[in-house]
Amino acid sequence: MTTLQDCRALDARDPLRPLRDLFTLPAGVIYLDGNSLGPCPKATPARVAQAVQQEWGEGLIRSWNSAGWYDAPRRLGDKVAQLVGARAGEVVCTDSTSINLFKVLSAALSIVRADQPQRRVVISERTNFPTDLYIAEGLCKERGLELRLLDAEEIAGALGADTAVLMLTHVNYRTGAMHDMAAVTRRAHEAGALVVWDLCHSAGAVEVDLHAAGADFAIGCGYKYLNGGPGAPAFAWVHPRHADRFWQPLSGWWSHAAPFAFTPDYQPAPGIARYLCGTQPILSLTALECGLDTFLAAQPLGGMAALRRKSLALTDCFIALVEERCAGHGLGLATPREHALRGSQVCLTRDVGAYAIVQALIARGVIGDFRAGRPDILRFGFTPLYLGFEDCWNAVEHLRQVLESGEWGREEFNRQHAVT
Amino acid sequence: MTTLQDCRALDARDPLRPLRDLFTLPAGVIYLDGNSLGPCPKATPARVAQAVQQEWGEGLIRSWNSAGWYDAPRRLGDKVAQLVGARAGEVVCTDSTSINLFKVLSAALSIVRADQPQRRVVISERTNFPTDLYIAEGLCKERGLELRLLDAEEIAGALGADTAVLMLTHVNYRTGAMHDMAAVTRRAHEAGALVVWDLCHSAGAVEVDLHAAGADFAIGCGYKYLNGGPGAPAFAWVHPRHADRFWQPLSGWWSHAAPFAFTPDYQPAPGIARYLCGTQPILSLTALECGLDTFLAAQPLGGMAALRRKSLALTDCFIALVEERCAGHGLGLATPREHALRGSQVCLTRDVGAYAIVQALIARGVIGDFRAGRPDILRFGFTPLYLGFEDCWNAVEHLRQVLESGEWGREEFNRQHAVT
Numbered sequence: 001m002t003t004l005q006d007c008r009a010l011d012a013r014d015p016l017r018p019l020r021d022l023f024t025l026p027a028g029v030i031y032l033d034g035n036s037l038g039p040c041p042k043a044t045p046a047r048v049a050q051a052v053q054q055e056w057g058e059g060l061i062r063s064w065n066s067a068g069w070y071d072a073p074r075r076l077g078d079k080v081a082q083l084v085g086a087r088a089g090e091v092v093c094t095d096s097t098s099i100n101l102f103k104v105l106s107a108a109l110s111i112v113r114a115d116q117p118q119r120r121v122v123i124s125e126r127t128n129f130p131t132d133l134y135i136a137e138g139l140c141k142e143r144g145l146e147l148r149l150l151d152a153e154e155i156a157g158a159l160g161a162d163t164a165v166l167m168l169t170h171v172n173y174r175t176g177a178m179h180d181m182a183a184v185t186r187r188a189h190e191a192g193a194l195v196v197w198d199l200c201h202s203a204g205a206v207e208v209d210l211h212a213a214g215a216d217f218a219i220g221c222g223y224k225y226l227n228g229g230p231g232a233p234a235f236a237w238v239h240p241r242h243a244d245r246f247w248q249p250l251s252g253w254w255s256h257a258a259p260f261a262f263t264p265d266y267q268p269a270p271g272i273a274r275y276l277c278g279t280q281p282i283l284s285l286t287a288l289e290c291g292l293d294t295f296l297a298a299q300p301l302g303g304m305a306a307l308r309r310k311s312l313a314l315t316d317c318f319i320a321l322v323e324e325r326c327a328g329h330g331l332g333l334a335t336p337r338e339h340a341l342r343g344s345q346v347c348l349t350r351d352v353g354a355y356a357i358v359q360a361l362i363a364r365g366v367i368g369d370f371r372a373g374r375p376d377i378l379r380f381g382f383t384p385l386y387l388g389f390e391d392c393w394n395a396v397e398h399l400r401q402v403l404e405s406g407e408w409g410r411e412e413f414n415r416q417h418a419v420t
Numbered sequence: 421m422t423t424l425q426d427c428r429a430l431d432a433r434d435p436l437r438p439l440r441d442l443f444t445l446p447a448g449v450i451y452l453d454g455n456s457l458g459p460c461p462k463a464t465p466a467r468v469a470q471a472v473q474q475e476w477g478e479g480l481i482r483s484w485n486s487a488g489w490y491d492a493p494r495r496l497g498d499k500v501a502q503l504v505g506a507r508a509g510e511v512v513c514t515d516s517t518s519i520n521l522f523k524v525l526s527a528a529l530s531i532v533r534a535d536q537p538q539r540r541v542v543i544s545e546r547t548n549f550p551t552d553l554y555i556a557e558g559l560c561k562e563r564g565l566e567l568r569l570l571d572a573e574e575i576a577g578a579l580g581a582d583t584a585v586l587m588l589t590h591v592n593y594r595t596g597a598m599h600d601m602a603a604v605t606r607r608a609h610e611a612g613a614l615v616v617w618d619l620c621h622s623a624g625a626v627e628v629d630l631h632a633a634g635a636d637f638a639i640g641c642g643y644k645y646l647n648g649g650p651g652a653p654a655f656a657w658v659h660p661r662h663a664d665r666f667w668q669p670l671s672g673w674w675s676h677a678a679p680f681a682f683t684p685d686y687q688p689a690p691g692i693a694r695y696l697c698g699t700q701p702i703l704s705l706t707a708l709e710c711g712l713d714t715f716l717a718a719q720p721l722g723g724m725a726a727l728r729r730k731s732l733a734l735t736d737c738f739i740a741l742v743e744e745r746c747a748g749h750g751l752g753l754a755t756p757r758e759h760a761l762r763g764s765q766v767c768l769t770r771d772v773g774a775y776a777i778v779q780a781l782i783a784r785g786v787i788g789d790f791r792a793g794r795p796d797i798l799r800f801g802f803t804p805l806y807l808g809f810e811d812c813w814n815a816v817e818h819l820r821q822v823l824e825s826g827e828w829g830r831e832e833f834n835r836q837h838a839v840t
Binding site for chain 2: 024029033036037039040044045048049053055057058060061062064095096097099126128130131133134135137139142230231232233234247249250251252256262263264265266277278280281282284285362369372373
């Protein structure tokens with residue numbers, strides 16, 4: 001049995017413990033929802049205030065150059081690159097995940113179908129995050145293609161001569177199950193397809209090596225594990241072997257080879273810059289850069305490898321504590337036990353009351369979230385930058401108390417009767 | 421002859437003068453580039469700090485509801501609506517101008533061509549802002565359509581049975597020339613085409629009445645006259661008669677009829693919400709809202725009608741002063757003298773030295789900008805919210821001194837010899 005003392009001992013010898021001081025966490029909160037919105041780094045308020053008051057307020061239009069605003073999408077992209085096994089000059093931070101997916105999926109389809117128009121199927125996972133499916137559905141409708149949604153275990157067998165693109169989210173948002181990026185990419189390439197990876201629940205959460213996996217395209221989120229602030233811009237990566245082969249349809253001026261020449265005709269910029277589009281929200285990018293810098297601070301402590309080790313230790317600890325201390329309360333485990341298949345979250349299932357239990361936990365300051373489905377899911381994200389093992393203990397202790405006290409039942413009653 | 425005393429007298433009786441106090445303007449700067457990046461409202465730093473520290477730092481994920489983040493695109497859209505003759509619920513603030521143009525132009529083409537596939541031409545103006553042309557070029561290439569670029573005076577005659585969409589920027593970014601929105605829209609409708617208006621240099625700058633003009637679609641910028649901060653999100657408006665007729669291809673989850681149902685298939689939201697796409701940059705939207713609120717503060721003083729009156733008085737004053745005090749220096753006027761054809765800027769031309777003259781003015785604290793072309797343009801934006809008539813006098817006095825002292829010649833010499 002795991003004890004509170006065990007957890008404290010793990011914290012005491014955690015080499016990443018000092019990183020917690022880089023973040024603002026409200027008193028009385030155990031934040032297990034960093035996979036929805038990462039918390040605020042301590043450096044962010046002053047840096048954003050500087051951007052507002054000095055760069056904008058005093059510098060005005062001049063700051064596009066003097067404060068590095070114009071270069072921000074590429075400068076931040078280089079920082080993201082270090083977290084996902086990409087190289088400098090290959091990533092831009094820009095727009096939203098949905099829009100970046102539209103760009104890279106468009107380009108991937110154009111590249112494949114230029115030579116092989118018979119490839120007219122986009123394959124994805126039925127439980128992929130919905131916005132990915134909506135974007136793919138729209139693009140397929142637009143181009144007269146087919147979007148085929150499968151269960152994870154059906155995918156390898158379905159890749160074939162009609163497959164244009166396999167589009168997957170690396171770590172499933174509901175269950176935390178992780179694909180083997182290298183193996184899946186290899187299988188898709190053998191079938192002649194390109195692969196688009198969504199790294200929303202991977203970047204900053206697990207080790208990703210896009211080049212080692214031979215990946216083609218990737219996009220991801222700035223506001224989850226990267227701690228970039230609410231709605232922070234997303235990122236896009238394109239393997240250099242594809243970057244200059246096609247353009248993408250959101251061909252705004254920031255993607256032009258000579259944006260300030262103001263020529264009436266479009267010439268795509270070389271490389272990843274053609275995946276930009278319009279003018280970017282600088283204040284939100286400024287906050288995102290502070291989030292990325294917390295990862296740079298983790299580099300001397302072992303970087304993503306060390307963060308991943310701790311992430312697995314945290315999720316192992318949480319799973320063990322739930323099973324030891326909350327047994328008999330009808331909880332199941334949706335997240336894989338095998339490390340190689342697990343992201344940085346733990347998802348519990350329960351046939352009834354999951355929503356109310358999550359609400360009761362939030363009322364106690366343990367912030368996770370609820371995902372409806374069959375079964376319903378209680379989702380807990382574990383971010384090794386700022387969480388420790390005692391947090392796991394305390395979260396599970398609250399969960400145990402909620403389950404044993406029947407608070408969740410009252411919550412459920414209130415909800416059903418619209419009392420609150 | 422206009423005198424400094426005349427200008428001071430105009431300021432003294434200017435009912436909009438108190439609005440200047442809503443903005444931070446650096447000491448020693450006369451800011452005539454608010455049509456590139458509006459200045460920082462005084463309320464913005466504290467409001468953004470609150471969003472970072474309280475809403476994000478303390479509220480964390482809970483602020484999507486409790487702090488109104490999720491509703492921000494529509495709440496801000498309602499504020500924009502008041503400035504452009506739209507109604508509540510018809511506008512969203514989201515993404516960039518380029519991306520919103522892609523959405524509305526896609527939808528406009530789909531609507532027209534659903535019934536009339538022979539309409540395969542998009543008409544625009546050769547001197548439209550380039551990103552508009554690039555987006556239209558990409559979309560036309562994607563759909564096998566033709567983008568036809570014409571001079572302004574050729575457009576009315578070119579509208580015909582093959583025209584699908586007329587896409588124009590209301591106020592030209594280079595010259596400040598303004599189209600008659602109602603007349604042009606009527607002419608396009610008579611030809612069976614739809615019209616997409618880009619309001620980047622109109623919203624907050626001139627009176628716009630989209631409903632009165634019978635317009636179909638409009639988009640515009642948040643960081644110019646709306647003072648929303650660097651790269652602030654843009655806006656999109658769709659006339660209710662079109663809003664539910666088609667979807668747009670950037671069909672991300674924020675445009676879904678039930679975004680939190682997480683269904684795998686896409687169902688567009690009713691109305692303007694279907695023109696959203698992915699998660700929005702909340703910190704940048706927060707700053708934009710402060711910019712919009714400065715216009716709400718102008719409402720009791722007469723709103724856009726009063727702002728337009730002052731804008732025309734400012735540009736009249738600037739033109740008169742340039743002609744009276746800078747005669748014989750080779751300056752021409754690119755901006756129409758006729759009020760009905762003039763936006764909120766004055767563009768001067770000069771065969772040589774325009775770049776250097778603008779640089780010399782900037783060195784003196786008079787910030788305008790330079791637009792290359794034949795002829796080159798010195799561009800000065802006039803924003804009645806925070807500029808006065810004495811500013812006009814002082815700006816022209818600096819221009820006179822630059823021209824007479826030959827400073828610009830030294831600047832030009834330095835630039836050509838790469839001394840600086």
